[in-house]
Each structure stands twice: as C-alpha cells, then as structure tokens.
Amino acid sequence: MRDQITNRLRDTQPPADPVAAALAKLSPEIAQAWFTAPLESAAVLIPLLLRPDGMTVLLTRRTEHVKDHAGQISFPGGRAETTDNGPRDTALRETAEEIGIPPEDVRVIGYLDAYPVVTGYAVVPVVGMVDGSPDLVLDPIEVAEAFEVPLAFLLDEDNLARTTRTYKGVQFDTYEYLYDGHRIWGATAHIIRNFINIII
Numbered sequence: 457m458r459d460q461i462t463n464r465l466r467d468t469q470p471p472a473d474p475v476a477a478a479l480a481k482l483s484p485e486i487a488q489a490w491f492t493a494p495l496e497s498a499a500v501l502i503p504l505l506l507r508p509d510g511m512t513v514l515l516t517r518r519t520e521h522v523k524d525h526a527g528q529i530s531f532p533g534g535r536a537e538t539t540d541n542g543p544r545d546t547a548l549r550e551t552a553e554e555i556g557i558p559p560e561d562v563r564v565i566g567y568l569d570a571y572p573v574v575t576g577y578a579v580v581p582v583v584g585m586v587d588g589s590p591d592l593v594l595d596p597i598e599v600a601e602a603f604e605v606p607l608a609f610l611l612d613e614d615n616l617a618r619t620t621r622t623y624k625g626v627q628f629d630t631y632e633y634l635y636d637g638h639r640i641w642g643a644t645a646h647i648i649r650n651f652i653n654i655i656i
Contacts, residue, residue, distance in 0.1 A: 457511055457655075458506065458511065458585070461565065461655045462566075464566075464655050465565050465654065466565070466566065468567045469567060470543040470580050470582075471570050471580065474499075474543065474580050475494070475495045475570075477569065477570040477578070478495060478570040478571060478572040479491070479495065479578070481569070481571075481572065485626055486626055486628065489624045489626045490572075490623065490624055493576060495572060495577060495578040496576060496577050497536040497543075497580075498533065498534055498536055498573075498577040498578065498579045498580070499533050499534075499536065499543035499544075499546035499550070499580045499581070500531035500532065500533025500547055500579055500580075500581050500582065501531055501533055501547040501550070501562065501581075501582050501584055502568075502651060503532070503551065503584055504583065504584065504607070505590075505604060507604075509606070510606055510607060511607040512604035512605060512606050512607060513605050513606075513610065514532075514555075514586070514603075514604050515530065515531060515602070515604070515605060516530055516531070516532055516554065516555060516594075516599045516600075516601065517529055517530075517599070517600045517601040517638070519598060519599065528644070529638055529639065529640045529641070530643075530644050531581070531644060532547075532550055532551040532554045532555050532557075532599075533547050533550045533551065533554075533582075534550040537549070543582055544564055546580075547584075548562055548564075548582075548584075554594070554595050554599050555592045555593065555594055555595070555602050556590070556591070556592050556593030556594070557590045557592070561588070561590060562585070562587075563584060563585045563586075564584045565583050566582075566583045568580070568583065568647065568650050568651060568654065569650065571647055574623065579643065579647075581650075581651070603636070603638065605633075605635050605636075610633065610652055611652060615634075616631060616632075617631065617632040618630075618631060618632075619631070630642070630646070631645040631646060631649050633645055
C-alpha cells in the first residue's frame with residue numbers, strides 16, 4: 457500500500473493559488489451563501505504511519521476552547537503565515553507546533569486538491585509518511601487528543617456514512633466515519649474521502 461500511495465501522489469503539486477482553486481470547486485449557490493468574505497490560505501498534514509498491523513492515519517481532536525472547530529476531529533494544520541514557503545511549510549510547521557512531530561521526520565509524498573472550509577479557509581492537504589514511532593507532544597491549548605485510524609478501516613466502504621445537511625439555507629451531501637467513539641465529519645471526512653478516491 458505504501459508504494460501504491462506514493463505512486464498515485466508522485467506527480468501532484470500544490471495549487472499556485474489555493475484560494476482560487478478551492479472556490480472553483482463550489483457551485484455559485486454555495487459560494488454566495490457560505491463565503492461572503494475572502495478565504496485565507498491554510499494547509500493540513502495527512503500523517504501516514506507504518507505500523508506492524510498496517511498503515512494508519514493520525515488525527516487530532518481539538519480542545520473545546522479553540523476558536524474554530526472546537527472539539528472536532530481534524531488533521532494537524534492551520535493558517536498560512538507570511539514566513540511559510542507554500543502549503544508544505546505551513547503543514548509541517550503547524551504539525552510540529554500542535555503535536556510535536558518535527559518536519560525532518562515527515563517525508564512529503566504529495567498533495568490533494570484545495571478544499572474550502574466554512575470557517576473561511578482554503579485548505580491544501582499535504583500527504584506525508586512519518587518516520588518511526590513518533591513521540592507526540594500535544595499543544596494543550598489546541599489539541600485535546602491524538603489518535604490513529606487504520607487505513608484499512610477508512611478503505612472499507614461499510615464504514616463510510618453518507619448524509620445530507622443544510623447550512624445557511626443550502627442543502628449538500630456530506631460524509632461521516634465513526635471510529636472508536638470518534639465522529640469524523642465535516643472537512644476532515646471530505647478530505648479523507650478525497651484521499652481514498654485517489655489512492656485506490
């Protein structure tokens with residue numbers, strides 16, 4: 457599976473303009489209803505860990521007092537800073553800050569399409585293999601918990617729930633996973649689904 461993922465993502469590049477790339481995926485109805493202010497560039501890392509029983513995906517649960525996505529399941533990542541040289545730098549910097557994995561322990565293998573998030577961000581997912589068994593150091597302000605989900609669980613269509621939601625008057629289709637008491641939904645579930653569609 458490691459070689460298959462690497463081969464599928466080998467030629468992917470981050471978008472030159474993440475905001476434009478994210479907005480291009482929206483219908484005019486959703487763009488007008490949900491995004492009344494300019495989006496900000498952001499990036500997340502999809503950390504892949506090699507375990508004896510198979511590959512896993514590392515996720516975090518946000519604390520209850522952060523401004524955006526309180527208590528929700530997410531990938532490590534955040535808003536781009538002016539000192540970042542693209543989404544790769546943003547994702548690796550934020551990962552080091554949030555869960556303590558240093559950039560040199562992550563081998564970036566590719567990128568997914570930019571994804572628009574209703575809190576006002578154009579998020580570029582960066583896919584990276586994490587060397588060894590990392591000693592996580594969680595930022596207590598932002599991260600309440602980090603946990604791993606077997607990739608095999610995410611590949612199993614029986615574990616994917618498709619639902620319909622309404623936000624700001626617009627109905628849309630969305631995804632959801634339930635794993636070990638964790639509800640993985642929203643942008644995180646969509647990014648996972650996009651990742652799965654690319655690697656299978």
